[in-house]
Amino acid sequence: MTNNEVRRAIRLSGFYFWQVAEKLGMTDSSFSRKLRKELSEDEKQRVYGALKKLEKEELNG
DSSP: OOOHHHHHHHHHHTOOHHHHHHHHTSOHHHHHHHTTSOOOHHHHHHHHHHHHHHHHHHHHO
16 A cells, blocks of 8 residues: 555544545545555645644644
8 A cells, every 4th residue: 555654644643534635625536546656745745734734723623
């Protein structure tokens, strides 16, 4: 499976893949297809940034 560290980070965050996809401005199906091939470092950083934004939003209620 590709993008293991990205997938693991999403699972450990407690958020769903569709929530990350939405934060990135794409559909969950597009995000799933994108994860089939290894993401570039820039794309991985965008995913991690989306996770951070989701965490901040959750904390701020």
